[in-house]
Structures are given as C-alpha cells and as structure tokens.
Amino acid sequence: MSAGAAVFLLAVLCAALLGIILYQRIVYRTGMQKALRKMSEKLEKILDEDSDEQVMVFTGEKALMDLAAQISRMLDERRRIRAEHRRSQIASKKMLSNISHDIKTPMTVILGYLEIMRLGGPGDGEMLRKVEEKAQGVMGLIDQFFTLAKLEAGDLDMEIVKVDACEIFRESVLDLYEILTQKGFAVEVDIPEKPVYIWGDPKPLRRILSNLISNAIRYGADGGYIGLSLRTEDRSVYIHVADRGKGIDRAFAQNVFERLFTMEDSRNRAIQGNGLGLTIAQDLAHKLGGEITLESEPGVRTVFTVKLRRFSSF
Numbered sequence: 001m002s003a004g005a006a007v008f009l010l011a012v013l014c015a016a017l018l019g020i021i022l023y024q025r026i027v028y029r030t031g032m033q034k035a036l037r038k039m040s041e042k043l044e045k046i047l048d049e050d051s052d053e054q055v056m057v058f059t060g061e062k063a064l065m066d067l068a069a070q071i072s073r074m075l076d077e078r079r080r081i082r083a084e085h086r087r088s089q090i091a092s093k094k095m096l097s098n099i100s101h102d103i104k105t106p107m108t109v110i111l112g113y114l115e116i117m118r119l120g121g122p123g124d125g126e127m128l129r130k131v132e133e134k135a136q137g138v139m140g141l142i143d144q145f146f147t148l149a150k151l152e153a154g155d156l157d158m159e160i161v162k163v164d165a166c167e168i169f170r171e172s173v174l175d176l177y178e179i180l181t182q183k184g185f186a187v188e189v190d191i192p193e194k195p196v197y198i199w200g201d202p203k204p205l206r207r208i209l210s211n212l213i214s215n216a217i218r219y220g221a222d223g224g225y226i227g228l229s230l231r232t233e234d235r236s237v238y239i240h241v242a243d244r245g246k247g248i249d250r251a252f253a254q255n256v257f258e259r260l261f262t263m264e265d266s267r268n269r270a271i272q273g274n275g276l277g278l279t280i281a282q283d284l285a286h287k288l289g290g291e292i293t294l295e296s297e298p299g300v301r302t303v304f305t306v307k308l309r310r311f312s313s314f
Contacts, residue, residue: 027054029209029215043071052079068230071201085152088167102140103138103142110131110134110135113127113130113131144280145276146282147207148280156204156287157286158201158287160201160288161199162199162288162311163198163199163200163201165196165197165198165200165239166194166195167195167204168205168206169209169230171206172206172210173228176213176217178298180217181218183221184224185224187225188229190228190229190230192230194301196230197310198310198311199288199289199310200236204284204287204288205284205288206308209239209282210279211239211277211278212278212281212304212306213226213241214277215277216241218300219245219246219302220244222244223243225242225243227241227242228240228241233310236307236308237308238242238305238308239302239305239306240304240305241306242303242304244299244300244302245303246299247296247297247299247300247301248294248298249296249299250296253294253296256278258279278292281306285307285308288308290308290309292307
C-alpha cells in the first residue's frame with residue numbers, strides 16, 4: 001500500500017470513529033434529556049397533586065440514579081413534615097377542645113356559687129372558699145396553656161446560670177410536702193447535703209420538679225409512696241421522682257410527653273389531669289440542655305428522671 005493510500009485509509013477510519021463518537025454523544029444526550037424530562041414531569045405531577053408518590057428512574061446512568069435518590073430523600077422529608085403538621089393540627093384542636101371543657105366546667109361551678117351567694121344562700125364563707133379554689137384551678141390551667149404556647153413559639157426567655165440543684169429540689173419538695181402528707185404519702189427523700197451545681201434557670205427548674213411531683217401525686221396515689229432523689233455523674237446530674245402507683249404501660253411510655261396525652265381515667269375529676277404538665281416539663285428540660293426519661297413497671301414502680309448539665313468551671 002502506498003503512503004498516500006495509507007494516509008487516506010487512516011483519515012477514513014478517524015472520520016468513522018469521530019462519527020461513532022458523535023452519534024453516541026447524541027444518543028447519550030437524547031437519553032439523558034428524555035430521562036430528565038420524565039423525572040421533571042413526574043416531580044411536577046407529585047407537587048401539583050400533593051401526592052405521596054416517588055420519582056422512579058430506570059437507567060444505568062449513575063448520575064441520574066444519584067439524582068433520583070436525592071429527590072426521593074427530599075420527598076420523604078416533605079412527607080414526614082406534612083404528617084407532623086397534620087398531627088400538630090389535630091393535637092392543637094384537641095388541646096383547645098379539652099382546655100375549653102376544663103375551663104368551662106369550673107367556671108360554671110363558680111357562677112353557680114356566686115348566684116347562690118347573690119340570693120343570700122347559707123354558708124357564704126364556705127362558698128367563697130370553693131369559688132377561690134375553682135378560680136385558682138382555672139388560673140393554673142390558663143398558666144399551663146400560655147407557658148406551653150410560649151415554649152413552642154420560642155418566646156420563653158431563660159437565663160442559664162450556675163444553680164444549686166439540691167436547693168431548688170428541696171424547695172420544690174417543701175412546697176408540696178403538705179399536700180403529700182395530707183394525702184397520706186410515705187415520702188422518701190435522698191438529696192445530698194452539699195450543693196450540686198448545674199447549668200440552669202431556677203424558675204423553669206422549679207416548674208419541672210413541681211410538674212413531676214404533682215404528676216406522681218395525681219397518678220401514684222394508689223401506691224401511697226413517693227421517692228425523691230438526686231445523684232451525679234461526671235458531666236450530668238440526675239433527679240428521680242418515683243411512685244408505686246398503677247404506672248404506665250410500655251405501649252404508652254413514648255407518648256406521655258406529647259401534648260394532651262392522658263391515660264384513660266385522666267379526665268376523672270378526682271385526678272384532674274389535662275395532659276400539659278409533662279409536655280411543659282419536657283420542653284423546659286430541653287431548653288435547659290437536658291431531658292426527661294420514663295421507666296415504669298405498672299403496679300410496682302414508675303420513675304421519671306430529669307437529666308441536667310452539671311456545672312463545670314473548666
């Protein structure tokens with residue numbers, strides 16, 4: 001073969017190879033564009049119809065598969081947020097309904113007592129006492145409602161400082177000690193004599209302990225016992241509030257901190273639960289950088305544990 005023929009043949013082969021490459025690029029681009037268009041149309045349909053479908057792509061192209069996987073993650077998160085929003089709406093409606101009921105009932109009683117007093121009925125002193133008791137209950141419920149609203153709106157200001165957890169715990173126990181003795185509880189207290197310092201805010205901490213002790217009084221009355229203790233670890237302080245009442249079934253243990261979650265008899269007037277106390281306590285604990293956990297063996301022992309950050313000067 002002459003040199004000229006060889007050069008010509010080489011030129012033909014290069015041209016053919018270039019043509020093949022260009023053809024493959026055109027096919028590749030066309031396939032990519034088609035796949036991307038299908039993905040875009042599917043995503044648009046999902047968003048327009050507000051459905052829970054996924055974007056599916058059948059291709060061997062890794063870049064497209066990775067893109068589809070990320071879109072699926074975003075759609076999963078969107079679905080989770082929508083479900084959480086629906087649950088929040090239902091909980092809010094239930095909360096407003098229950099609070100309306102809980103306010104209306106004592107207010108009806110208050111108005112009835114006032115009507116008796118206006119008509120000159122007997123026992124004005126006793127009537128006044130009952131009116132005051134009911135009014136204080138209403139104010140307590142309103143306070144819980146607005147505290148929860150502030151917490152969820154992020155409007156509750158806290159000043160995180162060095163706090164003696166033992167002193168706050170003692171004050172909380174003393175505030176409720178008269179109620180405990182009146183109701184015949186055996187009270188066991190184990191609090192270190194020396195100060196144990198945490199990072200916290202005294203007022204929210206008192207509210208947490210008051211809510212937990214009140215919860216133990218309300219639901220642990222059958223056991224006639226409340227145990228209150230405080231222990232420390234390297235970087236944490238643990239406060240335990242225990243009772244020996246009927247307890248909480250394992251199936252409900254993860255729900256007790258939800259807004260307005262109540263057990264079957266929590267609407268009983270003798271128990272007077274409204275489902276806000278534990279929610280507020282948990283939210284406040286989170287604001288302080290801690291948490292509250294629950295362990296319960298029904299009929300044997302139920303323990304709420306508050307974990308808080310131990311103060312360190314280092």
